[in-house]
Amino acid sequence: MNDSKRLFTAIRFSSDTIKQIEKIQNELKQIDPNARFVTPTSNFHLTLYFIGNVSDIDKVKSAFNKACQKYKNLINEPIKIEFTKLGIFRNRGGNIIWLGAKDNQYVKELVSFIYEELKKLNLNLKPVNFKAHITLARKYKGSIPKNVKLPETVYATEAALVWSHRNEQNILVYDNIIKHNLI
Numbered sequence: 227m228n229d230s231k232r233l234f235t236a237i238r239f240s241s242d243t244i245k246q247i248e249k250i251q252n253e254l255k256q257i258d259p260n261a262r263f264v265t266p267t268s269n270f271h272l273t274l275y276f277i278g279n280v281s282d283i284d285k286v287k288s289a290f291n292k293a294c295q296k297y298k299n300l301i302n303e304p305i306k307i308e309f310t311k312l313g314i315f316r317n318r319g320g321n322i323i324w325l326g327a328k329d330n331q332y333v334k335e336l337v338s339f340i341y342e343e344l345k346k347l348n349l350n351l352k353p354v355n356f357k358a359h360i361t362l363a364r365k366y367k368g369s370i371p372k373n374v375k376l377p378e379t380v381y382a383t384e385a386a387l388v389w390s391h392r393n394e395q396n397i398l399v400y401d402n403i404i405k406h407n408l409i
């Protein structure tokens with residue numbers, strides 16, 4: 227039996243921010259009700275780095291903690307997330323519509339710290355190819371609506387190591403394994 231878990235690191239959002247993102251998702255549902263929308267909305271997150279399937283969770287937790295502590299020691303600033311636009315990743319399996327965020331040096335630094343610590347574990351890691359976004363729906367066939375009210379700027383003060391899995395009802399959920407304060 228394989229005890230590995232599918233992991234990624236992310237910034238999770240407050241319930242207020244989730245409500246703002248959910249309003250955009252509801253507009254998209256009017257355009258393409260058949261798309262696969264991210265549910266539950268508590269799954270909304272800004273991915274920092276996708277790790278993949280991992281067996282030794284404790285080592286990954288330790289590496290994640292070291293990276294976050296390094297951020298805290300060297301930068302010690304909240305991460306400003308400014309939402310900029312809706313966009314579409316074109317994909318043969320179906321388009322992905324996303325909410326984009328402005329490039330941010332603090333996000334890039336945190337991702338770099340995470341990647342450097344994970345590399346020490348000799349995991350099969352992909353290079354960092356970061357585009358700050360929140361996935362809203364997969365297999366989206368509609369257009370991008372005009373004049374959508376984007377969420378207000380948020381300031382993130384913690385990052386999370388997240389486990390992606392399906393629950394007993396076969397619903398994709400993202401559970402925090404550990405959260406770490408960044409300031």
